[in-house]
Amino acid sequence: MPKSLQIYRNKTGHLATKIPNDHDGLKEIELFVAKCFPWSQPDGFISLRDKKGREIAFVERLDEFGDEQTRRLIEEELQERLFLPRIEKIDALDDQIDLFRWKVKTDAGARIFYTRRREIPRELSKGGVIIKDIAGDRYYIPEPENLDSRSRELLWMYLD
Amino acid sequence: MKGKPNLLQGLFGQPDDLPAELKNWIERELGQPVRIFAFCDLSEQFRFHQGFLVATDDHLIIADATGQNGHFRFVPRTFPLKDIEQLELIEGLTLHRLNVVGRDDLGLLAAVFFTRRQRRAIGNLMFVVNQRCKRLRENHVDDHEFDTMDDPTRAYVDSIVQAIREAKGLTLLQDRSIFRRLLRYLKPHKKSVIVGFTFSILLTLLGLLPPYITRLWIDDVLAPAETGALTNPSFWGWLIIGVLVFIWGTTQLLEFFRLRIMSIVGEKISTRLRDELYQHLQRLSLSFYNQRSSGNIISRLISDTDRLWDFVTFGIIEFVISVITIIGVATALFFQDATLAMFVVLPLPVMGYMFYRFSQRIHGMYLRIWRKWSAMTSLLSDVISGIRVVRAFAQETFEVRRFHKRNVDVRTAAFDFHRFWTAFYPRVTLLMHLSRFIVWAYGAPRVLQHILSGGQEGMPLGVFIAFNSYMWMFWGPVQNIGNMTRTFNRATSSASRVFEILDTAPAIVSKRHAPKLDPLQGHIVFDNVTFSYDGVRNVLKGVSFEVFPGEMIGLVGPSGSGKTTIINLICRFYDVSDGAIYIDGHDIRDIDLGVYRKQIGIVLQEPYLFRGTIAENIAYGNHGATLHEIVEAARAANAHEFICGLPDAYDSMVGERGIMLSGGERQRISIARAILHKPRLLILDEATSSVDTETEKKIQEALQRLVSGRTTFAIAHRLSTLSHASRLLVMEDGRLVEQGTHAELLEKEDGVYAKLHRIQAELQSMIAV
Numbered sequence: 001m002p003k004s005l006q007i008y009r010n011k012t013g014h015l016a017t018k019i020p021n022d023h024d025g026l027k028e029i030e031l032f033v034a035k036c037f038p039w040s041q042p043d044g045f046i047s048l049r050d051k052k053g054r055e056i057a058f059v060e061r062l063d064e065f066g067d068e069q070t071r072r073l074i075e076e077e078l079q080e081r082l083f084l085p086r087i088e089k090i091d092a093l094d095d096q097i098d099l100f101r102w103k104v105k106t107d108a109g110a111r112i113f114y115t116r117r118r119e120i121p122r123e124l125s126k127g128g129v130i131i132k133d134i135a136g137d138r139y140y141i142p143e144p145e146n147l148d149s150r151s152r153e154l155l156w157m158y159l160d
Numbered sequence: 161m162k163g164k165p166n167l168l169q170g171l172f173g174q175p176d177d178l179p180a181e182l183k184n185w186i187e188r189e190l191g192q193p194v195r196i197f198a199f200c201d202l203s204e205q206f207r208f209h210q211g212f213l214v215a216t217d218d219h220l221i222i223a224d225a226t227g228q229n230g231h232f233r234f235v236p237r238t239f240p241l242k243d244i245e246q247l248e249l250i251e252g253l254t255l256h257r258l259n260v261v262g263r264d265d266l267g268l269l270a271a272v273f274f275t276r277r278q279r280r281a282i283g284n285l286m287f288v289v290n291q292r293c294k295r296l297r298e299n300h301v302d303d304h305e306f307d308t309m310d311d312p313t314r315a316y317v318d319s320i321v322q323a324i325r326e327a328k329g330l331t332l333l334q335d336r337s338i339f340r341r342l343l344r345y346l347k348p349h350k351k352s353v354i355v356g357f358t359f360s361i362l363l364t365l366l367g368l369l370p371p372y373i374t375r376l377w378i379d380d381v382l383a384p385a386e387t388g389a390l391t392n393p394s395f396w397g398w399l400i401i402g403v404l405v406f407i408w409g410t411t412q413l414l415e416f417f418r419l420r421i422m423s424i425v426g427e428k429i430s431t432r433l434r435d436e437l438y439q440h441l442q443r444l445s446l447s448f449y450n451q452r453s454s455g456n457i458i459s460r461l462i463s464d465t466d467r468l469w470d471f472v473t474f475g476i477i478e479f480v481i482s483v484i485t486i487i488g489v490a491t492a493l494f495f496q497d498a499t500l501a502m503f504v505v506l507p508l509p510v511m512g513y514m515f516y517r518f519s520q521r522i523h524g525m526y527l528r529i530w531r532k533w534s535a536m537t538s539l540l541s542d543v544i545s546g547i548r549v550v551r552a553f554a555q556e557t558f559e560v561r562r563f564h565k566r567n568v569d570v571r572t573a574a575f576d577f578h579r580f581w582t583a584f585y586p587r588v589t590l591l592m593h594l595s596r597f598i599v600w601a602y603g604a605p606r607v608l609q610h611i612l613s614g615g616q617e618g619m620p621l622g623v624f625i626a627f628n629s630y631m632w633m634f635w636g637p638v639q640n641i642g643n644m645t646r647t648f649n650r651a652t653s654s655a656s657r658v659f660e661i662l663d664t665a666p667a668i669v670s671k672r673h674a675p676k677l678d679p680l681q682g683h684i685v686f687d688n689v690t691f692s693y694d695g696v697r698n699v700l701k702g703v704s705f706e707v708f709p710g711e712m713i714g715l716v717g718p719s720g721s722g723k724t725t726i727i728n729l730i731c732r733f734y735d736v737s738d739g740a741i742y743i744d745g746h747d748i749r750d751i752d753l754g755v756y757r758k759q760i761g762i763v764l765q766e767p768y769l770f771r772g773t774i775a776e777n778i779a780y781g782n783h784g785a786t787l788h789e790i791v792e793a794a795r796a797a798n799a800h801e802f803i804c805g806l807p808d809a810y811d812s813m814v815g816e817r818g819i820m821l822s823g824g825e826r827q828r829i830s831i832a833r834a835i836l837h838k839p840r841l842l843i844l845d846e847a848t849s850s851v852d853t854e855t856e857k858k859i860q861e862a863l864q865r866l867v868s869g870r871t872t873f874a875i876a877h878r879l880s881t882l883s884h885a886s887r888l889l890v891m892e893d894g895r896l897v898e899q900g901t902h903a904e905l906l907e908k909e910d911g912v913y914a915k916l917h918r919i920q921a922e923l924q925s926m927i928a929v
Contacts, residue, residue, distance in 0.1 A: 011267035012248075013259050038253070083206050083255035095523070098653055099324070109208035112173050113277075114324060120531055134323040135277040137254045157524030 003066040005048075005057055007031065007073050015048075015073055017056070031056060033077045039124050046074065085111065087131075087141045090151035093158065099134070100158065106139065113137065121159060129159060168320055172277070174199060177313045178212060182223055182234045190238070192216035196288050196312050198281035199320075200224075202255060202273035213258070213272055213282065215289050218296075220244060220260065222270055239269055244293050247286045258282055263297075280319035325660070338655045342472060345432065349425045356425065359418040360477050364484045366411050368492055371629035373400055373407075375496075375622035383615070383622075426473030433465045437661055445667040446733040450693065460661060464654035471651035479644055482637035489633050496623045503598045504631055508638055511591060515642025518584055523646065525577045532573045536566040592635060599627055668735060674752040680759045680840035681744045682709040682871030684730065688739035691725060699725045701894040702739070707887075712872040714882035716913060717891030723875045726891075727843050730873065731760060761839025761866075765846035767830030771815035774803055778832045785836055796865050797832035798858040799825070824855030831862050842866060844874040856881075879913075879920055888913065 010016040014030040021027040029050050036045035048057040065071050085106035092103040099114045113133040115121075122130045128142040144152070144159050168176045178197055186194060193216065200211035203224070210225035212234065218241050223234040243266060248259040256279060260269040274282055346353050377400045385393035438461065449457070486508070493501035543550060543559050550559055603624045610618030684707040691700040700722045707713055715723040728734055729741060732748050741748040743756065758781075769777050778793055779785040785793075790810065794800040802825055806812045812819050814829075821829070827847060834842065844863065864884070867874075876882050888905060890898040890913045897912050898905055905913035 011265075012261050013268040013271060080206070080255060080257065081252040083202075083252060085208075085254070095520075096649075096653070098657075106208075108202075108206055110173075111208055112171075114171075117527070120535070133277075135275070135279075137276045139254075157528050 003064065005065060005070060006067050007070040009073060015077055019056075029056065033074055033081060035078060035082065038082055039122075039130070040126070042126075046078070048074075083108075084130075084138055084140045087139050087147075089148060090154045093154040102131075102133075102139075104139070111139075113139070168317060171321070171324060174201065174320070175210070176317060178214065179234060182212065182214075182236065185234075185236060186214060186216065186219075186221055190216055190219050190221075192218060194312055196285050197316060198274075198285045199278050199316070200272045200274045200282075201278055202275060204271075204273065206255060206273065211272065213285060215241075215285055215292075217292075218242070220247075220289060222260075222272055237270065241289065241293050242296050244269065244289070246290050246293060249283065249286055256282070258286065277320060277323075280322070281316050284315060284319060338652050338659065341659065342468065342651070342655050345429050346425070346472060349428060352421050352425045356418050356422045357477065357480075359414045359421075360481050361484060363411060363414050363418065364481050364488060366407055366414070367485070367633065368488050368630075369407055370404060371626040372492065373404055374629065375620075375626040376400065377622070378625060379620040379622035383620070422473045422477065426469040429472055430465045430469035433468060433658060434461060437461050437465065437658060440662055440664075443666045444661075444664060446728075447667055447693070448664060457661075460657050464658050467650055467654040468658065471647060471654075475647050475651060478640055479647075482640040482644075485633060485637045486641075489630050493627065493630055496626065497603075497619060500599060500602055500619075500627060503602060504595055504627070504634070507591060507595055508634060511588070511635070512638050512642045514588060514591075515639045516645065519643045519646050522577075522581065525573075525580060529570070529573045529577055532566070532570045536563070536570050539563060539566055588635075592632075595631060596628070599624075599631060603627065668732060668753070670753040671750060674750055675746060676752045676755040677744055677746065678755050678759070680756065682711075682841050683707070683742075683744050684841075684871065685742040686726075686729075686739070687742065689729065689736050689741060690738035691729060691734065692737050693725075693734070698737070699894050700729075703894075703896045704739075705889060705896060705899065707871060707873075709871055710869055711886045712867055712874065712884060714885035714888040715873060715875045715891060716879065716882065716888050716916065717897075721891040722894045723891055724845065726889075727845060727873060727875065730841075730843070731757065731762070759840040760843065761834035761837045761841070762843045762845065763827070763830050763834050763847040763863075767826045769814045769821075769826055769829060772813070773808075773811045774806075774814055774829060775810040777814060777829055778836055780833055781837050789836060790832075793832040793836035794829075796835050796862060797828045798862040799828035799832050802828075822855075824859065827855075827859055828862060831859065831866060835862075835866050840870060842870045842872040844872065844876075846875050846877065879917055890916075 007015050007017050016028050016030045018026040018028055031048045034047045044061045046059050047055055049055050062071055085108040087104045087106050089105040094101040098117055101114055103112050115133050131139045168174045195215050197214040200213055203209040212223045214221040220239045221236050223236040225234055227233050243262055245261045245263045248261055250257045254275050257271055257273050259271050262269040381396045384390035490505055606619035607621050607624050610620055686703050686705050689700055689703045690698055692698045775790050778790050908914055
């Protein structure tokens with residue numbers, strides 16, 4: 001199935017594919033893409049699901065899809081779903097007793113966000129940490145040890 | 161949010177309102193007011209940027225900013241709502257997308273991007289616009305439908321700020337007024353505070369005297385006595401000793417009174433704060449509790465009030481004393497020898513800064529250790545609780561290794577901590593010694609000069625010794641002031657969390673002189689009731705039904721269909737968003753709530769037993785019940801027999817750390833509670849879902865006794881439980897889809913109830929096989 005699966009973007013901007021319906025015709029189903037291991041195995045293990053969450057296709061490697069446009073669309077979609085600003089520099093990290101206030105530069109631009117004091121950052125097995133702010137937005141520091149010294153100095157009590 | 165005009169700007173660097181030019185443009189070009197708007201903080205290229213999504217009665221406007229360095233120009237794109245099929249939200253990890261889907265063949269008209277922070281605001285807008293589009297489509301336009309809506313700016317700001325409010329407490333007060341308000345709590349204790357304060361100042365001044373007296377002793381008694389210039393040295397000697405003893409005694413006495421007075425004032429203040437908070441918490445509606453975790457509320461009541469008492473009674477005074485001491489000592493020094501005083505005073509700011517840095521850093525260290533420590537303890541409690549699984553999967557070695565790793569992490573962090581503070585104090589002491597060295601290097605030759613010159617020039621010995629004593633009096637206050645920023649921050653933070661609760665107005669209050677429905681007949685009417693918990697998603701949509709006194713109503717439907725919400729509304733835990741509920745012919749919002757609720761009995765799925773004896777739990781809500789009544793109620797609830805089988809019978813302690821009761825037993829106690837309560841209106845929320853069949857039978861019997869003659873609402877998943885109901889209301893997706901008796905509903909072949917019944921019957925037979 002994955003090999004022959006053809007995906008396109010439909011009029012309403014969703015990924016979609018056509019499958020046979022009950023009457024020998026084709027019907028369009030909209031597809032939603034999910035990564036099974038967004039942090040531990042970011043490449044591969046991709047599940048395509050319909051609106052109701054039923055799995056339409058599953059691959060362990062993206063190149064299992066034979067169609068090139070399909071692969072491209074899936075990658076595009078994943079990039080959007082899993083958009084994750086990478087913190088490149090920390091301008092300030094203020095201890096506000098119950099919250100930390102972060103003023104950072106990310107690859108998507110400057111940002112101010114807050115984390116709970118008791119929220120422990122999540123260390124990934126492949127390296128780097130994910131920081132979740134009070135609204136639930138996530139930020140990624142791929143290599144905390146390679147940040148500039150000022151950023152590391154600010155991070156020291158938050159991370160090691 | 162009028163108190164803080166730039167709240168969002170200050171917190172997130174995000175605009176607090178629609179830019180005036182954009183708003184004017186919309187109102188001028190479209191001739192309609194802005195009804196609702198939201199901020200879009202991501203661009204199509206997934207970069208942080210500024211954009212607005214705005215809705216008027218008939219248009220949707222997307223305005224992206226162009227330009228930079230704060231000089232934005234907004235380029236609006238306008239979409240008539242009649243061209244829009246719907247707005248569609250697609251959630252991602254951080255990035256969310258809102259598609260503007262056009263009607264018929266128009267396809268995707270536009271898309272905007274934003275982060276989770278904006279989700280609530282965008283969700284509100286989406287809900288409003290989708291409803292409006294639907295009405296436009298159905299040619300069912302109500303010109304006044306937006307009239308009840310919140311002020312768009314306020315709704316927008318509130319939606320963004322809520323996450324911070326939960327964590328930190330956001331009063332509208334500025335830091336300084338928080339502080340002033342805190343001081344107001346001292347007012348009733350004015351006398352004690354003034355006494356405590358005066359004593360503190362006296363103490364400080366008295367503390368300055370001994371070195372000065374020592375100096376007098378050396379320079380004005382000893383030295384003249386040696387040269388024979390003093391006629392009565394022993395008299396003067398004893399006088400000085402006497403004065404010193406007097407000072408020491410007075411100091412201790414004052415200290416004793418000061419501590420005692422201020423601790424008592426502190427306790428009184430924290431008691432008052434806790435009482436005020438608790439009283440207020442009991443008045444707040446359930447929606448307040450839904451927005452906050454119970455842990456959060458408890459910590460405000462306990463640790464925040466505690467922090468505040470410490471600050472008000474000791475923090476402030478200590479700060480004042482420190483300042484007075486420093487000024488006093490400095491003055492004393494300058495009077496005796498200005499040059500030397502300079503040498504001693506100059507390093508003080510450096511020292512203060514060192515202590516400040518130290519206190520910042522040491523708290524970072526604490527946080528780090530805490531993090532490691534909590535990683536270890538959470539693993540511990542996890543594994544101990546799941547020890548059977550560990551054994552079953554033979555993971556002992558794995559767990560030992562995992563624990564060891566975290567244990568080592570704790571040790572490493574602790575090492576850092578010890579390394580830090582052990583290195584810090586010697587460094588400070590070294591600085592102190594440096595000061596002392598300067599005093600000696602400068603002073604000692606002068607003392608010698610004084611002696612050699614026979615008192616003509618140089619520094620008298622007494623001054624030198626007084627200097628040495630005074631110098632040591634600096635360090636404590638300097639350290640205090642260095643730590644002060646933190647103490648102040650902690651206190652304002654706690655105060656704002658406490659005041660935030662005190663400033664929250666209860667959403668649900670009885671009107672004054674509201675009619676008291678006593679006794680309640682139990683006639684209930686839902687008239688086109690629509691309800692939403694969050695102001696966005698309607699969980700009940702136009703529900704209407706009528707219940708007559710004494711009827712037993714079964715509420716049926718899949719989870720999330722709105723059954724529990726109906727019950728919440730009947731209890732008036734919340735007020736309807738639209739429509740009305742009538743109790744015995746009165747609007748529920750007009751009747752006396754206390755009298756009404758006293759006549760409602762609830763049996764919940766997870767019965768809650770308070771800490772106390774079984775008897776106390778049965779009598780909860782009827783504190784005057786006699787023992788006879790308690791036993792009768794327990795008997796009616798089929799609970800009497802098992803209770804008497806317990807070693808302590810009705811006096812058994814239950815609740816946290818009490819005896820273990822099974823779910824069915826606790827359920828029967830809570831039924832006994834409801835029976836004793838003699839409710840006029842009874843609510844059974846999944847009362848029998850978590851017990852075995854045998855127990856269920858016993859509970860059913862008990863419930864039968866309870867139900868008879870009372871208006872009853874029962875929710876149950878197991879449809880068989882509702883076989884006695886006079887009528888069933890079938891809910892689906894917030895709507896009332898069917899109603900009738902069990903038999904009537906089964907007759908509808910395609911009916912929702914008939915389908916549910918078939919599925920359950922099949923399941924039952926499968927289990928039977």
